[in-house]
Amino acid sequence: MRVQNRGASGSGHGWAGAQTMFWNCRSTRVDIMVQSPAAARNWGVGNIALTFAGNGYFESNNRHVLPRSLYLAQLKDRLGDAAVNNITLPAQRMGSISTQLQSWAGEGAFNP
Incomplete structure (x- = not known):
């Protein structure tokens, strides 16, 4: 990086x-x-x-x-929890989905 x-x-x-x-x-x-x-x-x-x-x-x-995501914290400050909920999965809000993303690898529908 x-x-x-x-x-x-x-x-x-x-x-x-x-x-x-x-x-x-x-x-x-x-x-x-x-x-x-x-x-x-x-x-x-x-x-x-x-x-x-x-x-x-x-x-x-x-x-x-903290916060884990600067982007999501700024979005919440500007537009509230609903805006964050509209663009994230529950698993993202509770932690990380990197393991699921690695397993998915862009093949088919993503279903954490």
Whole structure:
């Protein structure tokens, strides 16, 4: 997982992002890279990885934080519990469905 200045990287596109938040992510490879451009900030909060690199803002490395989902917390603040219930499964609200997603692997209907 990387938000960084990709320089030319063959296409000349430069920065991968600005104002980017990695929240409660888990890197299954080696590291999480969070670099910030001069006029912006990128963050990594509550992430788990073997190493962390970059000049971005890091907090709570190798320890997930609450709320579990920043997106769902913001949605609830803006539109209430009904909005969250409309876009999530009960299993998601109670924990994680990553094991079920791995088993499903995009084949057929998802039925946790």
